[in-house]
Amino acid sequence: MNETELKGMIESILGELVKAKGLDSVEPAKRTKEVNKLGDSVGSNIISNEFLPDISEVDLKKQLLVDNPHDREGYLKMKSYTAARLGVGRCGTRYKTQSVLRFRADHAAAQDAVFSDVNPELVEEMGFIPVRTVCKNKDEYITRPDHGRIFDEANTEIIKQNVKKGAKLQVVVGDGLSSAAIEANIRDVIPALKQGLKKYNLDFDKVLFVKYCRVPAMDPIGEISDADVVCLFVGERPGLVTAESMSAYIAYRPTVGMPESRRTVVSNIHKGGTPAVEAGAYIADIIKNMLEKKKSGIELK
């Protein structure tokens, strides 16, 4: 339908409406003007360079949607301590539009973090050795947690070829449930860890990158590499607060099928939680302690 046809159609509909409401007296000129206005907004293609404000840029801790609050400052002070969505100005299920849009935006970011891949350029830039578990795609990865922890022969061979056998420490990076977490933190955490280890004359060799990685994927790597300590950085299941949270799972001589309690965890590594550089520095201390005590997880405490 071209513009003229559209205009004509709207005109006739409006005409009938006016007649039906007995508003014949409206001057024809005015009527046409209104029709034109309507036609413009529907048919023409005005390109604007303006952007809609990005709602996910708003710091929720500083946003109070309650109308006429009794104590705005007090409420904001309270909100500054939590990432919870307080002060949305409504109770029950009918949120304000802003809240609904933000909720959906955050949810979308969380889903993207799960379903997207870590940029291969990042893997290359960091000099990681890329390997993958037996999962063939994200769907299999999501639905079969048991597949996210085993390697086929070809990948086992790549791991074997690239790790220094019997090293003190093997570092592994896995996409896990958030590729965004790896992209946001890995550049800062790896050098901070390296620098922290230097204090104790410790170091690590090539870093493995595991695609479709579940936490226990570190166990076969431990067995293949015969490393004393395996440290896995993995993307955490994203929530609505952040999609960029990463954890480190660290174990002393991990073996396939070992109890989960043997893993030491440092979670919440993201810019609103523990800064990546501080986490790297802190993990260096944990690893040194682990090597000294020859144990990990709850036994280490």
Next chain:
Amino acid sequence: MDKETLLTVGIDLGTSTTQLILSELTVENFASAFTVPRIEISDKKVIYRSDIIFTPLINQVEIDENKIKEFVALQYDKAGIVKDDIKMGAVIITGETARKSNSSKVLQALSGYAGDFVVATAGPDLESIIAGKGAGTETLSREHRGNIVNFDIGGGTSNLAMFRAGDVVDTACFDIGGRLIKIDSDSHTITYIAPKILEIIEKKHLSLAVGNHVVPEDLMPIIDELVNALEQSIGLGEETPFYNLLITHHDLKIKTDVNAVTFSGGVADCIKADNVTDWFQYGDIGLLLGNRIKNSLFFTKCHVLDTVETIRATVVGAGSHTAEVSGSTISYTDEILPIKNVPVLKLAKEDEQLKASELAAQIRSKLDWYLTDDNQLTNVALSFQGIKSPSFADIQRYAMGITEGVAKLREAGFPLLIIVTEDMAKALGNSIYSMLPEKSPFVCIDSIVAENGDYIDIGTPVAGGNVLPVIIKTLVFN
């Protein structure tokens, strides 16, 4: 890590009284086992309160150091503790006592005598803050809306501290106190009048002088002016011509918008005194001042809240509220701890954004401010804001700028001391360490705010070495 307790001491040498308290701070890890530790002071409990004695003086201008030492020894004995049990603490010298000729010497001597890591503090601003915290006004301000001002009215000075939602907003100090005029409690003759009061007497053409026999009514014109000045300090009532005269060093920057006030100090007890038969029973004007405050605009035009401490506010503040703990991810070499009385050099925000080499140049030039009179270097603690969640490149830049900038201090054999506000000290400390010659002593801590003019003390590690206790103070004498 489970809970750990630290014994701390607070000693207050005030214009009229000297007292001591012992308190127990509980340090606890609040983080779950699955994240980095977050160690904080979870509880502060006063476990011993000393007798309150009149501050012993040798004469009008000198403090009797030996009598004070005897007092401290006696109280430790009564409390059943020895000096070595004390982890940290503060001696504060306040009001007119801070202006005695040997105050600095006594303070230093006493801080060593009271415990290895008991620090000396003074200065009207710090005194105001300590008293406000000890009185409990800081806590009240978290529970009540708006600004709350604590008036700690002692013998020689009134220290004001304004709190808002748990933060110190402003401080002020006035030369208004209960012992600015002393009166013999038997003969009711005046034995002492403070210099500023003499000025008011002269301007108002009153016939008050040392040796005069007085009744309360004779003193009311003076008391009225003092209370008017206190009212005016928060924007209540008429202006008094003596307001500026009575300011010790500065008044509050914001005088309006005060939602509530609290009173502490010896005169706060006088406000509550009922059925007074002898107004001069304490040999001063404390009771008259207290009574006049009870009938002032504070109680009609403003909200007065109750405090948890009155006469002991300052000493409780010194004992329980001066110590803080550093962030839980820090980096240090422990053979150099504890460190006492190091001046703080705070970098400007603009300096922090500079390239490493320019940052180093800025640090070098600012270090010259701290040369001693004979051009000797003194150690300086470098303080700055830092970046929230910095990148590794930022950390390297800071580390390079700092190591290069303080090379002179390091070569002179001083340990490197770094204080950051944002959480980044562990990574930064590691970077600095990697750039220093092997085994160089250093301390790099975060979550601490220190400004130019402050002094810092850093204690021996607590909580399994995860955190360092820190006292930020000022030693400035007026």
